[in-house]
Amino acid sequence: MKQIHFIGGGQMAEAMIRAVIANGVVPADHISVEDINEQRCELLTNRYGVTHAVEQKASLANADILVIAVRPQDDLAQVGESIQEFAGPETAVLSIVAGVTIEKLTGFIGENRPIIRVIPNTLTDTGFGYSGAALNKYAKKEQVDEFLNGFGKVLYLDEKLIDTFTGFGVAGPNYVYYFIESFADAGVLAGLSREQAWQVALENVAGSVVMLKKSGLHPRQLLDINNSAGGVGIHALYELNNSDFAAGLQRAVKSAVKRTTELGEESK
Numbered sequence: 001m002k003q004i005h006f007i008g009g010g011q012m013a014e015a016m017i018r019a020v021i022a023n024g025v026v027p028a029d030h031i032s033v034e035d036i037n038e039q040r041c042e043l044l045t046n047r048y049g050v051t052h053a054v055e056q057k058a059s060l061a062n063a064d065i066l067v068i069a070v071r072p073q074d075d076l077a078q079v080g081e082s083i084q085e086f087a088g089p090e091t092a093v094l095s096i097v098a099g100v101t102i103e104k105l106t107g108f109i110g111e112n113r114p115i116i117r118v119i120p121n122t123l124t125d126t127g128f129g130y131s132g133a134a135l136n137k138y139a140k141k142e143q144v145d146e147f148l149n150g151f152g153k154v155l156y157l158d159e160k161l162i163d164t165f166t167g168f169g170v171a172g173p174n175y176v177y178y179f180i181e182s183f184a185d186a187g188v189l190a191g192l193s194r195e196q197a198w199q200v201a202l203e204n205v206a207g208s209v210v211m212l213k214k215s216g217l218h219p220r221q222l223l224d225i226n227n228s229a230g231g232v233g234i235h236a237l238y239e240l241n242n243s244d245f246a247a248g249l250q251r252a253v254k255s256a257v258k259r260t261t262e263l264g265e266e267s268k
């Protein structure tokens with residue numbers, strides 16, 4: 001059973017801790033946390049039973065996976081120095097710090113160490129959603145695969161695709177939330193109560209995903225089955241096409257990817 005140590009115990013660290021414990025992937029007594037904010041450590045200890053790492057040297061030395069979960073503007077140089085001083089050479093250093101590249105992390109923690117740059121998904125409590133992970137040449141998937149699958153699924157990517165993945169995949173739930181909201185509003189506009197429209201919208205989205213997975217069919221094939229000649233479905237589709245629906249969504253993703261890259265540049 002791997003020992004996991006978090007440097008930084010903020011919101012994202014908590015979401016990951018909550019999920020890996022709830023999913024039985026890492027027991028609480030195999031997780032330690034250090035945070036310059038003592039109250040965060042106390043909260044995480046009380047809430048989840050993880051260890052408040054008072055003795056940093058031992059926690060870093062004992063860890064199989066070190067998770068750097070501080071913000072991009074925090075003192076990464078100091079975090080790197082501690083890792084260089086106390087962590088074993090084989091310890092997997094997993095960073096979730098947005099915009100900080102493997103090259104930059106190497107500068108902080110030194111050459112020859114396994115580094116995994118991860119963009120965590122925000123659906124951690126559900127078991128769905130993909131996190132993105134890029135590995136340097138010293139890191140092996142086996143070192144982190146089980147842990148990463150403890151808070152969703154994981155897509156291993158070349159680092160140059162991380163921004164694309166962030167704007168498309170990690171921002172993904174936002175597009176879906178917005179679609180569901182708009183769809184429920186459409187039901188209300190058409191005359192259903194808010195509650196009726198909401199339940200039907202949720203059920204349609206969840207069921208459509210199951211339908212696609214179960215049937216193995218392309219959406220266009222299912223649309224062909226549902227849309228009879230001159231019927232209801234094809235009339236609705238015609239209006240959606242007129243509304244620039246697909247291109248609007250695609251522009252939104254492109255814009256999110258561009259913004260991810262800009263934020264990464266700004267943090268350099």
Ligand SMILES: NC(=O)c1ccc[n+]([C@@H]2O[C@H](COP(=O)([O-])OP(=O)(O)OC[C@H]3O[C@@H](n4cnc5c(N)ncnc54)[C@H](OP(=O)(O)O)[C@@H]3O)[C@@H](O)[C@H]2O)c1
Pocket residue numbers: 007008009010011012013034035036037040069070071072074075078079096097098099119120122
């Ligand atoms: N939230 C998300 O949805 C999300 C998604 C993807 C990636 N990320 C990335 O995840 C990272 C953490 O985000 P977050 O939302 O969890 O931030 P957060 O809630 O602000 O957590 C960061 C924590 O690290 C502590 N800290 C700062 N410097 C430290 C140090 N040298 N040693 C130990 N602890 C230190 C902070 O304490 P103080 O507050 O006292 O400074 C704070 O408690 C960020 O790099 C972010 O880019 C977040």
